[in-house]
Amino acid sequence: MSLPWRKKLNFSMAFHCQLPITVFLALPAHANQSALQPAGPLAAAIANLFWGMMIGGGLILTAVLAMLTIGLLKARRTAKPRHLTFIQSRNLVIISGVVIPSIILTVFVVSSAAVNRDIVAPMPKNALTVKVTGHQWWWEVNYLDTEGKYIARTANEIRIPVGKPVRISLESSDVIHSFWIPKLNGKTDMIPGKTNLTWVQADKPGSYRGQCTEFCGKQHAKMAFVVDAVPEEEFETWLRQQGQPAREPMTEKEAQGKQVFLGSSCVMCHAIRGTSALASVAPDLTHIGSRKTLAAGSMENMPGTLASWILSPQSFKPGSHMPATALTGEDLGNLVEYLLSLE
């Protein structure tokens, strides 16, 4: 996949200044993350349960408020109060306060447990496993084969085959995070020292946004990711490609960009497989050119945003563990060119 329009941009002008141009992420319409617009069987089951409870709850609320109103208006035209007799009051309390709630709650508990059983049902043995590790404030994604061996690594983007259950194994490297893709399934916490399991399945191809839902520090708000559900063949091709080391620079600019990368502080934290940069503190950049977003789903991945991000991460994501990197316009342009070529 090539994006010729990227190359037309002239970097040197825009990035001589140290302060970045503010480029906010404009999300496409499908980006909403509503739990009530499910795109997979698990979220759909929960959404149905919600609507059932919502209707039941609405009826209960209406009934109780109606009784209260009728009771209050009962004696509005009479001079004297018209109290209920003891027997009437007793029956009211026993029937509406004990019997009916007991029946409703029994139905509720059983249907909740039934949906729960479907959600935690054991996975098929041969299902694909994606190991997601939470970091302050990004997601490390490792693909494992059926024997648990490493296939490929990426960050902040998970690609899954449409219509297939995918096992997600959740860990954390620092504090507690929580993994949530509202359109696909409920959330599961990522707890350091433990491995939690969940699974997702997307019924339609598409892009589903997820977000961290356990408060995890300064940038909890900007710890998002995207799940892309694609047809199976496309997924297989993608996975094979992600497992490959980075492609070699093709142009002079890209080659210079690689030198800038290897010669700067980037290599202290980031890895580009196939080069000497092998650190694992920060997202693996081997195929960063193929990703849609930067900074854990908080900005679109484009030359302008990438350059701004490298120059001054703190102005987009204050508190982020990525320090600012001072580069000349030319170096920055080459670096961005190189990084975006890594597809």
Place this chain on the structure above:
Amino acid sequence: MIDSASIPQDKETQQLEQTWGSPPGFFAWFTWVNQKNIGMRFIVTGFVFFILGVVLALLMRIQLAVPENNFMDPETYNQVFSMHGITMMFLFAVPVMEGIAVYIIPLMLGTRDMTFPRLNAFGYYIYLIAGVMMYAALFLKIAPDAGWFSYPPLAGAAFSPGLGLDFYTTVITFMEISALVAAIELIATIFKCKVPGMSLNRMPIFVWSILVMSFMIVFALPPLVIASLMLALDRMAGMHFFTAASGDPVLWQHLFWFFGHPEVYIIFIPALGMISSIIITFTQRPIFGYIPIVLSIVAIGFIGFGLWVHHMFTAGLPQLGSNFFTASSAMIAIPSGVQIFCWIATLWGSKPKLDTPLLHVLGFFLIFIIGGLSGVMVASVPFDLQAHDTYFVVAHFHYVLVGGAVFPLLGGLYYWYPKFTGRMMSERLGKAAFWITFAGFNLTFFPMHKLGLDGMPRRVYTYIDGLGWNEANLFISISSVVLAIGFMLTLLNVLISLRRGIIAKDNPWNADTLEWATSSPPPSYNFRHIRTVDSRYPLWSGTGGLEQNPVVTGIRSDRREILLTSILESQPESRQPLPGPSPWPFWLAVAVAITFAGMMIHLAIPLLGFLLCFVAIAGWVWPKQVEAAK
């Protein structure tokens, strides 16, 4: 009934005033121990913190009004939302409920003070010092920033190295002493100081609710005190209770929610008692189902301890256990339902006067039922996996806590204000305030349900454009101003009525309980004549009401003395002298604060603190010559 103002001042009245009166002067202020002084301090301080908590909430709403807002940086926002939770849960809700209990309970029981007046004062100073320290930290921008729940490892030394979490661990630890001593004192007072004739089955429902609240505090707070102390030691002495390496982060969640869930009921149960009091008074009839209501309150007190895991459904715990907690969480709807229908049965056809206190109770019905229903929804494990830690839950617990506790509390404020101050609050302003608060509340919090289902997580300092959250957030931010105006009007009403309110009679609402049998405001000794009680509704019973009942005699008026009675039947047992004003509770509170907060500076300071505590306790119990001579 005769208004007590018309009773001529006799010699004994003067002596009682002399014995029980609090000494004047600025420095003497620190020696006061009278239950009404301490209760009022709790209430006023609690509402001051409430106002601060509301201000913090408004700051958050400014930040969230539009996407990618730069009004606050993430660090500030995280401190603000953490302090909002800490303020509302620790510094407002529990102390204010305790304050009302400390003020009202002895009056309702027909006694002259609580069993341990100095302990009472000590509890207040602990609370005041703790609250001031937390806000000092906020103004210095070193407040805790890991939420009121402070989950480790985020709250541990490795990820929150600053002083903020040290403030949290040490201050929370000693602040809870305040709630604990108040609870112990309320239990002792309720059991031993009921007026003769007020057997357990004649106790007002409000007293029952405070009794259950106090027992819940006694069982729920120690786990928090221990847990926050463990977290403090984790941070300061490297103990690894909750680190992932050799401890367990989930253990903190169990301990915290074993406290945290009952905490919700600790706040909510006194409100239930207030609602019963208001409904009895405004319907002018005995409540239907006294026994089921009392048993429901007790049942909530027990079941409230069996729900904590529903805060942890996403933590990956075994599923069978989780379903059990779904059932136990749903079960609490039954005692709540019983009470609601007992109230409806009492209100039915009763032509109640729709004054402000009752309006707040009616507002409670709508808001609390919505909160209860959404509570049942989030008790379902699968639904909670979607709703947990989103704005749906924010909406839910504000419906429960504001609807279930703040509305009855405001109703109680309008109801007891004449007793507190001797003046009525303005009805016109009160009604306007109610409707604005009610509308503002629903407009602010109802849309949050939708926002949560649309995927907006809690505790985010901002959100990006394009997720469909913009309109709802802006709407909520605007509505929150309406809600704040509603609260402000009530505050204004409180302040204006202090000077301009209509002078209140002893019993302006024609209520049934003993606090209305004395002047408004009550004298320092509460009752000139302590009359025995022969029904659940002492001021309504018989033809002549309370005035017909025999007076308790033989209690000295030349020293602080109360009558102790048996727990069940309230038979007189003995006279108990009480200690008078003393500065030592204040100094002990200072010493305790030094002991705990000193840990932040150096681990040796607690040792010095212990020494200071010893000195303060010695001063506290030091016998006085005057007392010895008597």
